[in-house]
Amino acid sequence: MEMYEAIILTIITAATPLLLAACGELVAERAGVLNLGVEGMMIMGAVAAFAVAFSTGSPYLGIAAGIAAGAAASLPFAFLTISMVTNQVATGLALTILGLGLSGMIGDAYIGQPGVKLTPISIEGLSDLPYVGKILFSQDVIVYASVLLLLIVWFFLFKTRAGLSLRAVGDSHSSAHALGVSVRKVRYLAVIFGGACAGLAGAYLSLVYTPQWTEGMTAGRGWIAVVLVVFATWMPGRLLAGAYLFGAVLILQLHAQAAGVNIPSQFLSSLPYLATIIVLVLISRNRTLVKKNSPACLGKPFVPDV
Amino acid sequence: MTDEQSHNATPLLQARGIVKRFGSLTANDYIDLSLFPGEIHALLGENGAGKSTFVKMLYGSLRPDEGMLSWKGAEVSIKNPAMARQFGIGMVFQHFSLFEALTVEENILLALPPQQAKNLRQRIKTVSTDYGLPLDPTATIADLSVGERQRVEIVRCLLQEPDLIIMDEPTSVLTPQEADELFLVLEKLASEHKSILYISHRLDEVKRLCHRATILRHGKLISECDPQQENAKTLAAMMVGSEVADVKRVPQDLHDAKKCLVVRALNLEPDLNTGTSLVDVSFDVAKGEILCIAGIAGNGQAELFSALSGETPVSDVGAIVFEGWPCGADGIAERRRRGAAFVPEERNGHGALASLKLSKNILLSWNNANDGTTRKGIIDRMALARLEGAITEAFDVRMAHPDVEAGALSGGNLQKFVMGREVKRRPKLLIVSQPTWGVDAGAASLIRQKLVDLSRAGTTIVVISQDLDEIFEIADQVAVISEGHMSDMYPIDEVTREQVGLLMGGMDLNGPPEVTAEAMAQSLMRDREAEDAV
Numbered sequence: 001m002e003m004y005e006a007i008i009l010t011i012i013t014a015a016t017p018l019l020l021a022a023c024g025e026l027v028a029e030r031a032g033v034l035n036l037g038v039e040g041m042m043i044m045g046a047v048a049a050f051a052v053a054f055s056t057g058s059p060y061l062g063i064a065a066g067i068a069a070g071a072a073a074s075l076p077f078a079f080l081t082i083s084m085v086t087n088q089v090a091t092g093l094a095l096t097i098l099g100l101g102l103s104g105m106i107g108d109a110y111i112g113q114p115g116v117k118l119t120p121i122s123i124e125g126l127s128d129l130p131y132v133g134k135i136l137f138s139q140d141v142i143v144y145a146s147v148l149l150l151l152i153v154w155f156f157l158f159k160t161r162a163g164l165s166l167r168a169v170g171d172s173h174s175s176a177h178a179l180g181v182s183v184r185k186v187r188y189l190a191v192i193f194g195g196a197c198a199g200l201a202g203a204y205l206s207l208v209y210t211p212q213w214t215e216g217m218t219a220g221r222g223w224i225a226v227v228l229v230v231f232a233t234w235m236p237g238r239l240l241a242g243a244y245l246f247g248a249v250l251i252l253q254l255h256a257q258a259a260g261v262n263i264p265s266q267f268l269s270s271l272p273y274l275a276t277i278i279v280l281v282l283i284s285r286n287r288t289l290v291k292k293n294s295p296a297c298l299g300k301p302f303v304p305d306v
Numbered sequence: 307m308t309d310e311q312s313h314n315a316t317p318l319l320q321a322r323g324i325v326k327r328f329g330s331l332t333a334n335d336y337i338d339l340s341l342f343p344g345e346i347h348a349l350l351g352e353n354g355a356g357k358s359t360f361v362k363m364l365y366g367s368l369r370p371d372e373g374m375l376s377w378k379g380a381e382v383s384i385k386n387p388a389m390a391r392q393f394g395i396g397m398v399f400q401h402f403s404l405f406e407a408l409t410v411e412e413n414i415l416l417a418l419p420p421q422q423a424k425n426l427r428q429r430i431k432t433v434s435t436d437y438g439l440p441l442d443p444t445a446t447i448a449d450l451s452v453g454e455r456q457r458v459e460i461v462r463c464l465l466q467e468p469d470l471i472i473m474d475e476p477t478s479v480l481t482p483q484e485a486d487e488l489f490l491v492l493e494k495l496a497s498e499h500k501s502i503l504y505i506s507h508r509l510d511e512v513k514r515l516c517h518r519a520t521i522l523r524h525g526k527l528i529s530e531c532d533p534q535q536e537n538a539k540t541l542a543a544m545m546v547g548s549e550v551a552d553v554k555r556v557p558q559d560l561h562d563a564k565k566c567l568v569v570r571a572l573n574l575e576p577d578l579n580t581g582t583s584l585v586d587v588s589f590d591v592a593k594g595e596i597l598c599i600a601g602i603a604g605n606g607q608a609e610l611f612s613a614l615s616g617e618t619p620v621s622d623v624g625a626i627v628f629e630g631w632p633c634g635a636d637g638i639a640e641r642r643r644r645g646a647a648f649v650p651e652e653r654n655g656h657g658a659l660a661s662l663k664l665s666k667n668i669l670l671s672w673n674n675a676n677d678g679t680t681r682k683g684i685i686d687r688m689a690l691a692r693l694e695g696a697i698t699e700a701f702d703v704r705m706a707h708p709d710v711e712a713g714a715l716s717g718g719n720l721q722k723f724v725m726g727r728e729v730k731r732r733p734k735l736l737i738v739s740q741p742t743w744g745v746d747a748g749a750a751s752l753i754r755q756k757l758v759d760l761s762r763a764g765t766t767i768v769v770i771s772q773d774l775d776e777i778f779e780i781a782d783q784v785a786v787i788s789e790g791h792m793s794d795m796y797p798i799d800e801v802t803r804e805q806v807g808l809l810m811g812g813m814d815l816n817g818p819p820e821v822t823a824e825a826m827a828q829s830l831m832r833d834r835e836a837e838d839a840v
Contacts, residue, residue, distance in 0.1 A: 161420060
């Protein structure tokens with residue numbers, strides 16, 4: 001019983017940062033902007049969250065700082081790719097490298113310092129339910145927020161007019177422009193939202209996952225988030241499944257390694273990646289679905305007529 | 307509405323001295339135009355005459371460099387399309403401005419102000435049945451044919467309840483029957499005191515439909531005239547600046563000619579759920595013959611082209627036999643290597659790569675080891691430049707400077723280039739889809755003449771087209787594709803336009819002899835009404 005709860009709780013902890021970062025990237029990509037700087041924005045969020053929480057003692061101020069840092073890190077990317085029409089792939093890579101370097105510099109003073117852990121919030125009554133109570137109703141605020149955020153994103157994209165405009169911009173920016181939608185404004189907002197989400201994901205890493213600062217602590221999670229978006233065929237529901245699948249296999253293989261299963265550990269370590277790719281490739285075999293959901297203008301620069 | 311009446315009324319829209327320059331090119335050079343309520347006004351001109359530039363300024367997509375616009379008597383500056391729509395100006399675009407990944411309903415919703423979004427699905431249904439433009443609001447655009455997409459554009463525009471509707475070549479993708487229905491719509495709109503600015507290359511329909519016509523040539527206003535006082539030839543002469551040549555076609559006897567392409571029981575499942583399956587398609591074409599395959603868009607033409615070109619190889623190798631070689635399962639490159647050539651319907655992206663120069667586009671489609679474009683695998687730039695020059699000259703491709711990027715050409719000029727590129731290879735077999743879609747009268751006549759000349763030099767040609775004028779100008783034989791089934795082939799001299807039209811509607815000409823064409827037409831109408839009622 002204890003064991004089962006512990007495993008599920010760690011799976012949720014592993015999946016949450018992926019889900020948050022991927023959720024933001026999904027919105028940016030639906031608007032037609034491929035931001036490969038997720039890793040960089042995420043680690044900026046992590047270092048900012050840690051620093052503020054450490055100085056003030058408040059993890060909630062830390063969360064706010066993480067979100068702000070992620071959004072701020074996305075601004076130069078947005079300016080360069082949207083206003084200056086630079087190449088999105090190259091600019092995104094530059095943002096990742098910048099974020100990793102800058103966070104290392106800022107975080108130098110905080111290495112080895114004790115972190116401030118965000119404490120879980122137990123929902124009175126519900127958290128005492130047998131089996132599921134502790135798992136579902138005794139999480140920290142970011143876990144609740146991640147699922148809620150995904151629901152909001154889904155609702156926004158598919159049930160609101162603004163969301164429809166955003167998808168239209170990603171599908172054909174010239175048609176959207178011809179209809180009078182402000183392509184640049186939509187893309188700026190989408191990229192900044194993506195940055196804020198990546199920053200929140202980073203804050204989760206340095207306040208909950210491992211409440212301390214180590215250089216490069218995102219460890220490639222930003223890249224996994226980018227991959228999840230593509231393999232989830234830009235659909236929020238599948239993103240949830242993909243993030244939790246990745247988290248589950250990651251944790252289970254760790255337990256398998258600890259239990260001394262007679263399989264090379266390198267192979268076990270690669271399992272989360274393999275499993276996610278295989279499952280999502282199988283899902284995305286439906287060509288009609290992919291065609292319907294992939295933003296046709298993804299990564300293409302938009303230059304309006306004079 | 308007579309001239310006298312219209313001149314007493316305030317113009318709905320008046321443009322004076324409109325100038326638009328792109329770099330050194332003056333696309334619009336002091337254009338004047340006034341439109342009165344209830345008027346259908348034609349805007350005529352060749353590809354690149356500046357018609358699209360002009361209407362884009364009326365719709366707010368472009369800003370004029372000089373000149374003034376007034377709307378209902380007050381001077382206005384139309385800053386963007388949303389503002390144009392607020393005034394009551396709607397537009398049906400030539401190059402579709404639809405979102406492929408979205409549904410019909412979502413596409414329409416995006417163009418409407420939020421307060422009009424209520425009961426949208428019902429209103430789409432109402433407008434589409436009122437005006438005879440059947441649409442499924444839940445269908446995704448990517449799954450729709452070109453003709454269906456145009457319907458979406460038109461319905462979208464009508465739902466905005468505009469006072470002025472700008473239509474950029476609305477009939478170019480419609481069958482004669484569909485076009486007739488559209489004309490009724492337009493006449494109804496005009497009787498409701500709405501104005502229509504109508505861009506078209508089809509002079510007979512301009513003559514039939516329009517009250518006045520403004521003619522542009524090379525960005526200049528040539529004349530404003532009454533189409534009723536002119537005929538198609540004089541209008542064309544004003545557009546082109548000289549007479550448009552008729553296509554010259556010498557009849558040929560092909561009874562004994564060797565069969566070049568034999569298609570037997572070709573079946574193909576569509577790519578997408580809403581495509582059309584090909585069912586037991588069989589036909590054969592003799593060497594030097596032009597077979598035209600008529601049909602309403604979305605009846606399996608895309609699938610047929612895809613199978614004939616090898617873009618979608620079929621499992622039955624013997625279904626397609628090209629000069630004795632069963633090639634059903636072979637890909638497009640192998641068929642090209644053996645001397646077949648293909649011109650798809652979409653020019654940008656499918657027929658040519660917009661971001662590459664014309665010479666590179668030639669290289670990519672020829673891709674044959676000994677065609678002179680490469681030497682030992684290294685690109686022969688000089689030879690390519692000569693080829694590019696020869697093709698653009700022979701097909702009168704107009705461009706700003708030699709060897710531009712394909713995307714810089716206007717639709718008609720790009721089509722001329724793509725046709726020229728394939729014709730220049732002197733293929734044994736040429737398969738063309740919609741050769742003159744959206745192309746002006748002069749260019750269309752040139753393309754058709756080149757096709758006829760090519761066939762008389764021994765090339766076998768299959769043309770998939772929905773333009774009956776074109777079919778009757780160039781075809782030796784005609785067949786019709788309807789819901790994935792192909793009709794028998796008929797020598798072009800032995801059928802009438804009405805009969806082909808009936809076949810396009812899914813009728814059979816070999817019915818009981820006492821059934822007259824008129825009765826067939828009536829039964830066809832009944833069928834349609836029954837469908838609409840469902």
